[in-house]
Amino acid sequence: MPITVLVVDDQELMRAGLRMVLGAHPDIDVVGEADNGATAIARATELVPDVVLMDVRMPVTDGVTATARIIESGCGSRVLVMTTFDLDEHALGALRAGASGFLLKDTPPDDLISAIRSVAAGDAVVSPKVTKRLLDRLIAEDPAAGRDPGVLDLLTAREREVLEHIAAGRSNAEIAGALYLSEATVKTHVGRVLTKLGLRDRVQAVVLAYETGLVRPGGA
Numbered sequence: 001m002p003i004t005v006l007v008v009d010d011q012e013l014m015r016a017g018l019r020m021v022l023g024a025h026p027d028i029d030v031v032g033e034a035d036n037g038a039t040a041i042a043r044a045t046e047l048v049p050d051v052v053l054m055d056v057r058m059p060v061t062d063g064v065t066a067t068a069r070i071i072e073s074g075c076g077s078r079v080l081v082m083t084t085f086d087l088d089e090h091a092l093g094a095l096r097a098g099a100s101g102f103l104l105k106d107t108p109p110d111d112l113i114s115a116i117r118s119v120a121a122g123d124a125v126v127s128p129k130v131t132k133r134l135l136d137r138l139i140a141e142d143p144a145a146g147r148d149p150g151v152l153d154l155l156t157a158r159e160r161e162v163l164e165h166i167a168a169g170r171s172n173a174e175i176a177g178a179l180y181l182s183e184a185t186v187k188t189h190v191g192r193v194l195t196k197l198g199l200r201d202r203v204q205a206v207v208l209a210y211e212t213g214l215v216r217p218g219g220a
Contacts, residue, residue, distance in 0.1 A: 002029040003120040006047060006077070008040040008063070009055040014105070018053060021109045028116060037061030037069075044070045044077050050120045052079045054099070056090040064093040071098035078119050082107075092134045092207075101126030101203055124201035131203055135210040149212040154196045160214070162189040166202055167209035 007018045007030055015033050022028045032047050034040040038061040044052055052070060056063035067079045081094040081102035091102040100119045103112060103126075115125040152160060158179075165175040172186045179186070190202070199205050209215045 002027050003051060003116060004029050004031045004047070004049040005116060006030075006032045006034065006040065006043055006049040006052045008034045008037070008043075008052060008058075008066070009082070010035050010058040011055075014055075021112065022116070025113055028113070037063055037066030040066045041069045041073075045073055045075060048075050049077050051116050052077050053116075054079050054081050054094065056081055056083055056088065056094055062090070064090055064097055067094045067099050068097035078122075080115060080119050080125065086130055086133070089134070092131070095126070095131065095203055095207055098200065098204075100124050100201060122201075124203040126203050131206045135207065147208065147211040149214070151197065151208075152212055152214060155193060159189055159193050159196070162186065163193050163205060163209055164214060166190065166193070167206045167215040169206075 005022060005028060007015050007022075009015050009018070012035070015035070019030050019033070022030050031049055032043045034043045036058045040052065040054065040063075041061070052067075054063045054067055058066075063081060067081065070077055070079060079094065079099040081091050081099045082105050083091045083102055084105050086104060088102075094102065101115070101124045103115055107115070118125050152163075155163065161179065162175060165178060170178070172183050172190065175181070176183045176186045181189075193199070193205060194201070197205070197208060199208060
């Protein structure tokens with residue numbers, strides 16, 4: 001079965017370009033379009049696409065609100081945000097709302113296709129290091145922003161250590177080398193961290209590590 005995609009952008013030319021790029025791949029089917037967040041919510045509920053390609057700066061309802069509503073609906077669609085620059089606070093808002101990652105609008109077509117396939121398979125596609133740069137800037141601007149660090153009490157000492165490494169953007173192989181563990185063991189720890197904290201993926205783990213103060217701006 002092809003991966004079904006809903007394209008959301010307020011610029012008709014952008015939607016047409018995305019439809020053309022995606023249409024060249026037989027394993028991807030663009031099932032609908034929307035030109036604002038309110039329409040995106042309605043279309044996602046109606047069509048239940050595998051992936052929603054979501055612009056963030058739109059009229060009527062912005063992409064962050066639309067992302068949150070789509071995730072909260074429980075329809076199962078995963079959201080991939082597209083933005084014009086990598087330090088976009090709106091993109092971070094979408095990640096906090098449950099998006100599976102974000103891409104720049106000038107991403108090469110092959111990378112876009114790969115990202116859609118990854119998100120449809122349940123992976124996150126934004127680099128934790130890019131998320132870290134976003135959080136460094138935003139938390140530096142608003143030190144009061146955050147979450148109760150008590151949520152981390154759910155983790156064992158080893159799981160907390162693994163979360164610190166995830167927040168630094170390290171892969172399972174890199175974490176295994178740093179902690180002298182097997183990759184299989186690290187994968188198990190990562191899974192437990194996500195489950196205990198109610199997180200969908202590693203990107204949300206990075207966000208939570210910053211919001212709870214486990215990792216500080218400018219730190220590892």
